[in-house]
Amino acid sequence: MPERLSGVLDVSVDNVIFGFDENILKVLVIERKPFPDEKKGMSAIPGDLVYPKESLDGAAARVLKDLTSLEGLFLKQFHTFGDPNRVKDLKDQEWLTNFRINPERRVITIAYYSLIKMDEYQLLPSYFAEKADWVDVLEVPDLAFDHNEIVSKALEALRHGLEVDQIGFELLPEKFTLTQLQNLYEIILDKKFDKRNFRKNIKKMEHVIPLNEKQEGVLHKPAQLFKFEKDV
Amino acid sequence: MPERLSGVLDVSVDNVIFGFDENILKVLVIERKPFPDEKKGMSAIPGDLVYPKESLDGAAARVLKDLTSLEGLFLKQFHTFGDPNRVKDLKDQEWLTNFRINPERRVITIAYYSLIKMDEYQLLPSYFAEKADWVDVLEVPDLAFDHNEIVSKALEALRHGLEVDQIGFELLPEKFTLTQLQNLYEIILDKKFDKRNFRKNIKKMEHVIPLNEKQEGVLHKPAQLFKFEKDV
DNA sequence: ACAAAAGTGTTGGAGATACACCCATGA
DNA sequence: TCATGGGTGTATCTCCAACACTTTTGT
Structure with missing residues (x-):
């Protein structure tokens, strides 16, 4: 029997934040702080490791609040990503080496999407994001890890939520x-x-x-x- | 800032297995091996810790195969449960003490449901289940951890899948x-x-x-x- | 011949779709 | 007065819901 996984992985939440502005559906993309030898931080979806005593929903709400200073926004868990090879890109590995205590550790991430009214808030720099930008959901750049896949699944979930739960007003x-x-x-x-x-x-x-x-x-x-x- | 969670939690998959028999929708419930001072093992949904190199879908399929010896069944991730107080029952804590290397460790679980044709297989005892039984989904007994909540969310997901994805034939x-x-x-x-x-x-x-x-x-x-x- | 479930069409109503013109405002 | 998007009603069609009797088999 293979060794069981016990304490050899990390758990994070990632949050695909949607906004709607002038007839464009946008996603919030952060630029990670660059590691020492890096010119420009890679783009990614906001997220963070989960704290020991924190619920998953709580962690997702915290990430959202750090970035926007808003609370009580629409927030929905939609999928958990845990492929053992999520981190295959060399740059991602380097970044982890610089910013994580256990960079080689496997990470699974619980993905949320949230909806914000773009006129109601200001983006804040946060301790995990050098800067944050809205990008057209049709023109999302290459993102870290499997974040492009996460965004595309979030969009599916959003479509579904719009049709069945009428969540569009949140935007x-x-x-x-x-x-x-x-x-x-x-x-x-x-x-x-x-x-x-x-x-x-x-x-x-x-x-x-x-x-x-x-x-x-x-x-x-x-x-x-x-x-x-x-x-x- | 609270300490980040790094390697202080475990990740499991749990699998709500549905079968349909003689006009009753059934759920597979296992009886856990009792710990030394326990008369009768508590009932639970089958599940296991994820192995270090295993995908989440892979872990769920493995749990399913151990129990039924069937592969290729319908299997769908539907929600991740990670409340920090998932394990509040004393019996659950005792069971963990007896069967887990790090019993006090917080566990988050990725929940799947799967569908099987009841006429096509035999239940097997598995290393994590003393025995396995089908129970009417309307009469699910008290289960370990938050497994009753997991079953009820699985049922919602099944209903949804039946209506939108026509998955009923799998049963x-x-x-x-x-x-x-x-x-x-x-x-x-x-x-x-x-x-x-x-x-x-x-x-x-x-x-x-x-x-x-x-x-x-x-x-x-x-x-x-x-x-x-x-x-x- | 009887018991038991299988199988089969039609109609009315509700809801979805298609479609084109006038209105209020600011420049 | 013109350019711009705002706002409105009706006819048709499609889809869904309601409804009851005949057929085939085994005993």
């Missing part, structure tokens, strides 16, 4: 127009909707509430604003 | 009748279907293929048999 500002909402659906699901039919469906949703306010400063007929009310 | 014999199939859907989804409408829907599925065979030995009109063909 919009407090007050939004129906056109913004429709754009969000079209971009995430990569599908066109008929404007009139789309609006008919939205008007069936009881938790989408029209406000007595209109857009301002636009050079066309201003749109009615709506808000999303949880727990009707 | 039926190679040759089955439409009534068996309908029973399976009704029991898992806890919902009644109209016989004619149900059959209309099934006949739209290209991978459900009628055979030139009928039931035998039944004391009523024998039903047409069908098979399920993957990858049409």
Whole structure:
């Protein structure tokens, strides 16, 4: 029988953070602090090792808060990645050598995705990220470890959540127009909707509430604003 | 900053194994080997620590094979459980003390569910299970750790898979009748279907293929048999 | 001939889809 | 007054739900 794994691996959480801005679905990518001989830190998804007394959801929320200073955001575990060869790239190995106590140790990571309203926060530098950038989800660069795979599975999970759990409002500002909402659906699901039919469906949703306010400063007929009310 | 978790936890997989028999959805529950002062081993879901070089899917498949000697079964990761207080029951702590090298160590577990055709296999005693039993999913006894929660989440995942991915055939014999199939859907989804409408829907599925065979030995009109063909 | 489950079509209603024009605003 | 996106209703079609009787076999 092969030796059992006992205390020879690390557990992390990684967090694919989605934002929606000007009709582009974006993902938050951090640039890791470079190790001494490295010119430029590699890009990655934010994540960290789990603390000894911390729940997994708690660790994911902490990573999110360190980076955005926001709490209470939508956060969902969607898959755990634990391939024994997750770290095959040489640069990743070097980085681990510089920043982890046990760099050779196998790491499994529990992946979450979260949704943030991009107008509501400022990115912060955090102790694990040199800087953070939003990138178009269709143009994600090469990322560390298996993070590209994680992003693509997160996107699938997001699509699913949008269709079945109507989580799209988490990505919009407090007050939004129906056109913004429709754009969000079209971009995430990569599908066109008929404007009139789309609006008919939205008007069936009881938790989408029209406000007595209109857009301002636009050079066309201003749109009615709506808000999303949880727990009707 | 709290100390980071590095090598102070274990990772396991747990596997909720579903079978379908005579119109009952069953779950495989093992009785753990009792520790020295214990009369009767506690019941649990099969699982094991992950080996150092083994993928997570591989570990789940291994647990399944040890118990059933079957390979290639349907197997799906559905959630990772990592509450720091997963092991709160005294008996669970004692059991760990007797069977784990580092019993006090926090364990996170990646949960899978799998589907087996109950007529195709024999349960085997395995090194981690004194014996294994099928229990009605509606009458699952108290299980070790957080295994009751794991079973109930597995059932949700199964329902979802049945509705969206048509995985139900994995639970039926190679040759089955439409009534068996309908029973399976009704029991898992806890919902009644109209016989004619149900059959209309099934006949739209290209991978459900009628055979030139009928039931035998039944004391009523024998039903047409069908098979399920993957990858049409 | 009887008991038991198998097998089979039609209709009405709800919900989805397709489609085109007028409106309010700022420049 | 023009350019820009906002906003609205109806006809058709497709899909789903409801519903009951005849058939085949073994005893």
